[in-house]
Amino acid sequence: MSEKYCQVCGSKLIDKELEGEGMVPFCPACNEFRFPMYNVAVSMIVINKKTDKILLIKQYGRDVYILVAGYVNRGEQLEHAVVRELKEETGMTASHIRFNRTKFFEPSNTLMCNFTVYVDSDSELSTNKEIDSFNWFAFDDARKNIKPGSLAAEFLNAYLDEL
Template identity: 30%
Template sequence: MKLAETVTFGGSGLDRAAELRGDALALQGARLNPDARAIVMWRGKLLLSKTRPAGLVRLPLDHPILEGALDGAILLGREDGAPCFAVAIDAWEPAGQDQGQVGQFFDPSEQHHPAMPEDEVFAELRRVMTWLTPRDAELAATAKAVFEWHLSHQFCAKCGARSAVTHAGWQRTCPSCGAHHFPRTDPVVIMLITRGNSVLMGRSPGWPQGMYSLLAGFVEPGETLEAAVRREVFEEAGVHVGSVGYLASQPWPFPASLMFGCWGEATSDEITIDPLEIEDAIWVTREDMAQAFAGEHPVLMPARKGAIAHFLLENWLADRLD
């Protein structure tokens, strides 16, 4: 698929400077570089400027809000030859914060640090992902995924001792047994399943009324992508799939998946859903999907913009999947 890497989080050619991660002297030099910058996170949210075009804020490493937080910095790579880090300031407590909104699936709240300009706020990445340039999106997705991994993998999976952050944030090392642990990414297939002029769509409980998306599921150990597509579609919707192919991938840092967008040709059309997996599944014609994308369908809402499901459907409608 020629347009594969134009998907949100599709990559920007960032120099990840992996050769610096295990070099203590080089890392020290990177931190002392006056051109080094950091993007900032607070409890999973990114500091960005809302002035259009909106984008991630990059701060010098001696900025006051980073004080005390640099020890946990993650080296993301180089931008124009200068080191770029990600730093989390989770200890900061915003005044008057409504804790009920923070951490929701779609968190609409914004937090303003008093040391920053009024138009620079912390915002949930899922809400702002379509605002970002490819470079900002890659930096944001990388930082969010790696920080989330550290939060959920603080103890050694081999012996249970607390592990330490090493290799510029890209590894955890156990001081007790010496085991090394690396950031986890879970492979997920998401499927554009067609039969004639229609595409198979499903919805999960709790989604906004009328919202449907492509079926998706985790790849199991010992399974190919093609086998995972056929298994997941049959498990969720009872539909048999024949030919399967790969289209595009998308890093999805919620919390840490790699979405493999695939196409598949259904060999049956009768739907029998598994209610433990999905709430509903339907066949949607190309005409109805085009109407939904235009915001004119009386019932159907398209997949969320920025997600690979939206990207695949949009290109299916435009006959640009080759």
């Protein structure tokens, strides 16, 4: 059980059988089942259509390249979060987006939803304070430069392997 306390009243949860679902966290004080909660985020393979290159970024003082990513706001559609995060972090406007795949990332309790995002050019590129540095890479070079063993690398490599 990942949730230990009720998100409504704060009481300690117990595991209880729910027909058709198996063992589910249950709040005896509220007399309600409390399905596990988790974060949702989007990550994106940003491709410049003019140069056919992929944008990789460095963040938070780390010296490794990763994909642009961000959390989805409550009630926000994934596609809207992709467009918003791209604009917030890079200043660029998405001309087209395509869903790739998802994977649950246990360390941050987050369902990561990966997309390919196409921009017409990098003329709008103006990074915010979340991005320390960035670089545009040819497809093979992006594969070589992304943080090895990361979820970002897993998403990028899966995308490139399908081309």
